[in-house]
Amino acid sequence: MDPFLLLLIGLATVLGGILWLRLHPFLALFIAALLIAGITPKEQVIEALSSKYFNERIKKEQIPAKEISNVDASYHVEAQAKATAYASKTPINRITTEFGVTCGKIGIIIALACLIGRCLLASGAADRIVRSALSIVGEKGAPAAFLASGFTLGIPVFFDSLFLLAVPMAKAMWLKLRKNYLLLLVALIAGGTMTHSLVPPTPGPLYVAGVLDINIGTMILAGLTVGLFTASAGYLYGVWLNKRMDIPFRESPES
Incomplete structure (x- = not known):
């Protein structure tokens, strides 16, 4: 599914929930997150996360850009396995996981x-x-x-x-x-x-x-x-x- 279409669906859900249904913004955001997590194809999630996890490991180990093409194949396999495990979670589990990660980074400062x-x-x-x-x-x-x-x-x-x-x-x-x-x-x-x-x-x-x-x-x-x-x-x-x-x-x- 096209990422921009997912973005538009999410925006429409949030704005419709707040302006039309008069929902609390948090509830509208939660419903939108649940909807997008549910309709996004599993393969698309795996593809996006595989790239993310691979780049995170490259950054963590400070591998120069010119040497990225020569990294061990296990890097890609590990990133793929990690992404597949995450994509296998239910939508609500993915939402709560990411919500917890976000709160762990900036929750106290916002509070x-x-x-x-x-x-x-x-x-x-x-x-x-x-x-x-x-x-x-x-x-x-x-x-x-x-x-x-x-x-x-x-x-x-x-x-x-x-x-x-x-x-x-x-x-x-x-x-x-x-x-x-x-x-x-x-x-x-x-x-x-x-x-x-x-x-x-x-x-x-x-x-x-x-x-x-x-x-x-x-x-x-x-x-x-x-x-x-x-x-x-x-x-x-x-x-x-x-x-x-x-x-x-x-x-x-x-x-």
């Missing part, structure tokens, strides 16, 4: 990051960071303050929590200034999504660093560097969009 994020929210520290930024730059610099706050808090705090925290402040700024509501929201989104997507210990970037064997410090520095440019581009887009589009603010009793 600590979540703990820090929850402490920032529960203690009011995250709210204080946003308000302090606003007090420093003033009303005119509010969009830049939202960008900087989102960029900073997007690392330890999950983006949905950050968004729910800052949107009421954006509403309050609109009620006071009667302008720039769209710019405030775009600035917050640009700052928060970039670090949340690129900088560990956020789970996504941390997992990518583990899979690609990238040093965490290098990943953080690279993520911050790229994030600064992309967040700035998002902010400039927000400025451009704010001049050309006026989103009506729906006042409600909660506002």
Whole structure:
């Protein structure tokens, strides 16, 4: 089966489960993993894992690239046998095995990051960071303050929590200034999504660093560097969009 088709089926299952069936993201991901593990042909799993295990042994023994073609045939036989044994497991066993391996690599770091994020929210520290930024730059610099706050808090705090925290402040700024509501929201989104997507210990970037064997410090520095440019581009887009589009603010009793 084509790998891209498997990818599309997995994405459709996750998105359909979350958006259409309103399932918890973890449950949607688990169902997608179970489905993909079940429909992937055994031969395809063996082929992929044989190559993986062979390359892992070559890397472990530090065999030069020019000598790989001359390695003992037992390397290939061992990799094939190991892959066949793994592919013979039931889908649920393969999922639990890989879940355990992943948690063993990054589980504690993710748990600590979540703990820090929850402490920032529960203690009011995250709210204080946003308000302090606003007090420093003033009303005119509010969009830049939202960008900087989102960029900073997007690392330890999950983006949905950050968004729910800052949107009421954006509403309050609109009620006071009667302008720039769209710019405030775009600035917050640009700052928060970039670090949340690129900088560990956020789970996504941390997992990518583990899979690609990238040093965490290098990943953080690279993520911050790229994030600064992309967040700035998002902010400039927000400025451009704010001049050309006026989103009506729906006042409600909660506002």
